Amino acid sequence: MERNLTHIALFAALIAVLGLIPKIDLAAGVPITAQSLGIMLCGTVLGARRGALAVLLFLALVAAGLPLLSGGRGGIGVFAGPSVGFLVGFPVAAFVTGWFMERTTLSPMVAATAASVIGGIGVLYVFGIIGMSVMLGKTLGEAAFLSAAFLPGDAVKAVIAGLVTQSLARMRPASLLSRA
């Protein structure tokens, strides 16, 4: 029980840290913030339930007034802004990523990349696009067009989530709680 709690809390902190560190070059010359990578890793490493709870805990602290979203954003204002759909989608994305990870027997690299694409991009964008369409008064198609700018970066992050998960599986198989 204590282990569940500390894993959830430490991964919530990890999501925050990935948003706070100055943009690391995740791939050659593409500086992108790693926050949504943190969401994917919550799913691929912790699994569905713990992953989603870690994201919810992180969002609660953001809402409470800590500037933990990438770019130092935070407070209740971010939930009134146009990206609210993505924030609401974060825990669901982590859940779906973890759910997929728990139920497939593919190799960790393939499973984690595919799970991140389905959860961290597919599911997340459905929420994000609906949110943007409501907040900006645009049709779903127009909102999808506006969100497409983030797609290349998120595709890179899904592959990195796969690489990190694979390395974890090789170095310490027991560390993948989603596969435990």
Place this chain on the structure above:
Amino acid sequence: MLTLTSPVETWAHRLPAGAKLAALALATTGLFLLASPWALAGAALATVALYLTGGGRFARTGARHLWPLWPFVAVVGLWHLWTADLSGGAAILLRMVTAVALANFVTMTTRLSEMLAVFEHLARPLSPLLPPRRLALAFALVIRFIPVMLDRMAQIEASWRARAPRRPRWRVLVPAVLAALDDADRVAEALRARGGAD
């Protein structure tokens, strides 16, 4: 760690957090019911006035917190110039900026501890599933471990640089995640040794 609460004490700092959140919910609902750009402009002006009651420095900080919205303002503005629907665009932008500004006002005038206390209170009905003490402990653990993990991340990058001429890329994330997992195990042991989380 720095929070978004304004160090400039205003009258609104003294109001109870729950009341501010309830008022914010009402005001935001109202904004979404208003359709006319003139009514929304009135609401925006009222919000500016609300910020000015906190003084110039407070209002300037508040304006700075709105800066991350500029890409959306630019895109929606250009879009509506293109489709020649100026009043529709004005309504959308005024509503968006005012809603965010009002929410930021509540964040800027409420201390983190008060806000977390409201959340813990709101989570009361869930107490069979989520004991309040466990939630409070989770909040505290995250707040404590963010600076610890930032330091650890810096160490991992420094040792990478000491070994490799190339810049650290995604590979630094593997030891960072392993360290988080190890910390989680150790803290869990420490909590158990002290009588558990509840």
